[in-house]
Amino acid sequence: MNFRMKTTTALVSLGLMASPAFADMEAAKAFLDAEIGDLSSLTRAEQEAEMQWFIDAAQPFSGMEIKVVSETIDTHSYESKVLAPAFTAITGIKVTHDLIGEGDVVEKLQTQMQSGENIYDGYVNDSDLIGTHWRYQQVRNLTDWMAGEGADVTSPTLDIDDFVGLSFTTGPDGKVYQLPTQQFANLYWFRYDWFNDDKNKADFKEKYGYDLGVPVNWSAYEDIAEFFTGRDLSHLGVEGEVFGNMDYGKKDPSLGWRYTDAWMSMAGMGDKGEPNGLPVDEWGIRVNENSQPVGSCVARGGATNSPAAVYAVTKAIEWLQKYSPPAAAGMTFSEAGPIPAQGNVAQQMFWYTAFTAASVKPDLPVMNEDGTPKWRMAPSPHGVYWEEGMKVGYQDAGSWTLMQSTPVDRAKAAWLYAQFVTSKTVDVKKAHTGLTFIRESTIQHDSFTERADKLGGLVEFYRSPARVQWSPTGTNVPDYPKLAQLWWQNIGDAMSGAKTPQEALDALCADQERVLERLERAGIQGDIGPKLNEEMDPEHWLSQPGAPKAKLENEDEEPVTIAYDELIKSWQ
Structure with missing residues (x-):
C-alpha cells in the first residue's frame, strides 16, 4: 500500500476550486476518491455524510477568507497543502494555513492576547499552554463553545471522546480548552x-x-x-x-x-500523578489545593x-x-x-x-x-x-485553539476547518502522512496493523496502556x-x-x-x-x-534491562 501523499490530477484540481460555486458534494467526492480512498475509519457512505454536514454547516460563511497558523512539521504541512485546499473546494471558505516556527506561533498568540487584535482566526498551539489558557481565560473553552455559541458548527460526528489526548487539553475546571490535531x-x-x-x-x-x-x-x-x-x-x-x-x-x-x-x-524530580505530578510537576513548580502556584525553589x-x-x-x-x-x-x-x-x-x-x-x-x-x-x-x-x-x-499535543478576541463568525469558520482536518474521514490518511496520532479509531485501524512492523514500535506504543505516562x-x-x-x-x-x-x-x-x-x-x-x-x-x-x-547517598542504582520483544509482549 502506498501511504505517500497522492498528487493526482483530481486532487490538484481541487486546489483551483476556490469559488463558492464548487462548494458541493462533487468536490467532496473528488477529494475522497483522489486522497482518502479506504484510508479512513469511516465507510464511504459515512464519509460522504460527514462531508455533507460540512457543506451545509459552512453555507453561512461561504466566500469568507480566514487565516490559521501552526508550526512547520509534516502533519501541518499536509493540512496546509492538501487539506486546506480541499476544505476550500468543499465548503467555499477560503483558508490560508500559514506554517511558521513554533516560537513564532507562541509570539503571535501572545501578541493577540495582549493587544486584543485578531491576528489569526485559529491557532494550532501546543497544549503546554493549558495552564496559561485556563488562568487567563483568553481562549474559548471548547466545552461551553460546543454546547452554546458554536453548537450550530459542531459536527455530530466529531466524537470528542475518540481523541486520545483530551486530558492534556482539559483544565482543572473540567473544561476542554483545545482540540488536539497532532x-x-x-x-x-x-x-x-x-x-x-x-x-x-x-x-x-x-x-x-x-x-x-x-x-x-x-x-x-x-x-x-x-x-x-x-x-x-x-x-x-x-x-x-x-x-x-x-x-x-x-x-x-x-x-x-x-x-x-x-x-x-x-x-x-516531581510527584506522582497523571497526566502531571501533583502538587509538584515536572517544572518543579508546586501548587496548593486551589491549583495556585506557590513556589519553584526548594525553600x-x-x-x-x-x-x-x-x-x-x-x-x-x-x-x-x-x-x-x-x-x-x-x-x-x-x-x-x-x-x-x-x-x-x-x-x-x-x-x-x-x-x-x-x-x-x-x-x-x-x-x-x-x-x-x-x-x-x-x-x-x-x-x-x-x-x-x-x-x-x-508528549507533544499541538491543538486547535480559538481566541476570545476572534469575531464569532470567523471563529465559527475556523472551528469548521479545525474539525475538518481532525475528522474521522481524513484522520487515518493524515496519520499515515505525519505519524502523529490523535484518535483511538485511527490507532486501531487495520492499515496501521499492516504497517506496524515498518514503524519501529510506534503503533505498539500508541496501542499500549504505557502511553498515558x-x-x-x-x-x-x-x-x-x-x-x-x-x-x-x-x-x-x-x-x-x-x-x-x-x-x-x-x-x-x-x-x-x-x-x-x-x-x-x-x-x-x-x-x-x-x-x-x-x-x-x-x-x-x-x-x-x-x-x-x-x-x-547513592545515585547509582542497580542497572536493569529488559528484552525488547518481552516488553512488547507485556504491552499486548
Missing part, C-alpha cells in the same frame, strides 16, 4: 540490530554482568552508552566512529524544550533546584560530553534530530516520535532492504529518584511563554560550563519565582493565579514525603 511522544530510540548481535550481547554480558537490552533505568542507559562509544562494529558493516548517546546542547530556545519536555520527571516547596533536578542536569551534561558526537554540544534540536538515522548512534533517550517519518526512508543506513527499520523505540528509562506512578516522559506540560505552569524562555538561558549556562548545575538551577528557580511574584502582584489571573509560600529552611521541605526529595 501528537508525538518523546521516547527511547535504539539500534535493535546492534542490541541483538551475538558478539555485542556476549561482550556486554562479560563486561557488565547482565544482559544487553532496553534500559529500564538510567544506570543501565549509562552502561550501554559507555559500551558502544568507540566500539568497533566492523563485523556488522558499520564504518566510522560509533557513539552510545545522542543529544544537543547549544544555548538556544530549543535547549529549553530539552528540559521542560519532561527531562526532570524522567529523573524523578518554598518547589523542586526546580532540588537534588533530583541537579542529578538530572548533571547526567545530561555528562552523557553529552562522554558518549555523544563532539558536534552535538553545539547543535540545536532540529540539527540533532536527523543524526541517529545516519547510522552511527547506538541509542538516544530523548527522541521525538515526530522524527519517525524521516527515519524510515528506504535509502537510510538504519533501514533494512525489506522496508523494516534496524531501530526500535521503547519507553524511556527513568532516573534514580523516579517512583511508580510518576510521569516518565513528554507521557504527557505535555500541565496546569501548574501559569504563563508558559514567560516561564519557558527562562529555561534555555539558565540551563545553557550549565551546559556551557559557565555555572555548575546547582548554580544554574538556583538561578532558574529564582527567575521563575520572580515571574510568579509579578503575576501575583498584578492579580490578573484572579484566585487561580500564583500565591507564593513564605521561604523556609529547605530541610523543612526535603524531610517531607514526595517532592522536593532529599539527596540520595
Whole structure:
C-alpha cells in the first residue's frame, strides 16, 4: 500500500476550486476518491455524510477568507497543502494555513492576547499552554463553545471522546480548552540490530554482568552508552566512529524544550500523578489545593533546584560530553534530530516520535532492504529518584485553539476547518502522512496493523496502556511563554560550563519565582493565579514525603534491562 501523499490530477484540481460555486458534494467526492480512498475509519457512505454536514454547516460563511497558523512539521504541512485546499473546494471558505516556527506561533498568540487584535482566526498551539489558557481565560473553552455559541458548527460526528489526548487539553475546571490535531511522544530510540548481535550481547554480558537490552533505568542507559562509544562494529558493516548517546546542547530556545519536555520527571524530580505530578510537576513548580502556584525553589516547596533536578542536569551534561558526537554540544534540536538515522548512534533517550517519518526512508543506513527499520523505540528509562506512578516522559499535543478576541463568525469558520482536518474521514490518511496520532479509531485501524512492523514500535506504543505516562506540560505552569524562555538561558549556562548545575538551577528557580511574584502582584489571573509560600529552611521541605526529595547517598542504582520483544509482549 502506498501511504505517500497522492498528487493526482483530481486532487490538484481541487486546489483551483476556490469559488463558492464548487462548494458541493462533487468536490467532496473528488477529494475522497483522489486522497482518502479506504484510508479512513469511516465507510464511504459515512464519509460522504460527514462531508455533507460540512457543506451545509459552512453555507453561512461561504466566500469568507480566514487565516490559521501552526508550526512547520509534516502533519501541518499536509493540512496546509492538501487539506486546506480541499476544505476550500468543499465548503467555499477560503483558508490560508500559514506554517511558521513554533516560537513564532507562541509570539503571535501572545501578541493577540495582549493587544486584543485578531491576528489569526485559529491557532494550532501546543497544549503546554493549558495552564496559561485556563488562568487567563483568553481562549474559548471548547466545552461551553460546543454546547452554546458554536453548537450550530459542531459536527455530530466529531466524537470528542475518540481523541486520545483530551486530558492534556482539559483544565482543572473540567473544561476542554483545545482540540488536539497532532501528537508525538518523546521516547527511547535504539539500534535493535546492534542490541541483538551475538558478539555485542556476549561482550556486554562479560563486561557488565547482565544482559544487553532496553534500559529500564538510567544506570543501565549509562552502561550501554559507555559500551558502544568507540566500539568497533566492523563485523556488522558499520564504518566510522560509533557513539552510545545522542543529544544537543547549544544555548538556544530549543535547549529549553530539552528540559521542560519532561527531562526532570524522567529523573524523578516531581510527584506522582497523571497526566502531571501533583502538587509538584515536572517544572518543579508546586501548587496548593486551589491549583495556585506557590513556589519553584526548594525553600518554598518547589523542586526546580532540588537534588533530583541537579542529578538530572548533571547526567545530561555528562552523557553529552562522554558518549555523544563532539558536534552535538553545539547543535540545536532540529540539527540533532536527523543524526541517529545516519547510522552511527547506538541509542538516544530523548527522541521525538515526530522524527519517525524521516527515519524510515528506504535509502537510510538504519533501514533494512525489506522496508523494516534496524531501530526500535521503547519507553524511556527513568532516573534514580523516579517512583511508580510518576510521569516518565513528554508528549507533544499541538491543538486547535480559538481566541476570545476572534469575531464569532470567523471563529465559527475556523472551528469548521479545525474539525475538518481532525475528522474521522481524513484522520487515518493524515496519520499515515505525519505519524502523529490523535484518535483511538485511527490507532486501531487495520492499515496501521499492516504497517506496524515498518514503524519501529510506534503503533505498539500508541496501542499500549504505557502511553498515558507521557504527557505535555500541565496546569501548574501559569504563563508558559514567560516561564519557558527562562529555561534555555539558565540551563545553557550549565551546559556551557559557565555555572555548575546547582548554580544554574538556583538561578532558574529564582527567575521563575520572580515571574510568579509579578503575576501575583498584578492579580490578573484572579484566585487561580500564583500565591507564593513564605521561604523556609529547605530541610523543612526535603524531610517531607514526595517532592522536593532529599539527596540520595547513592545515585547509582542497580542497572536493569529488559528484552525488547518481552516488553512488547507485556504491552499486548
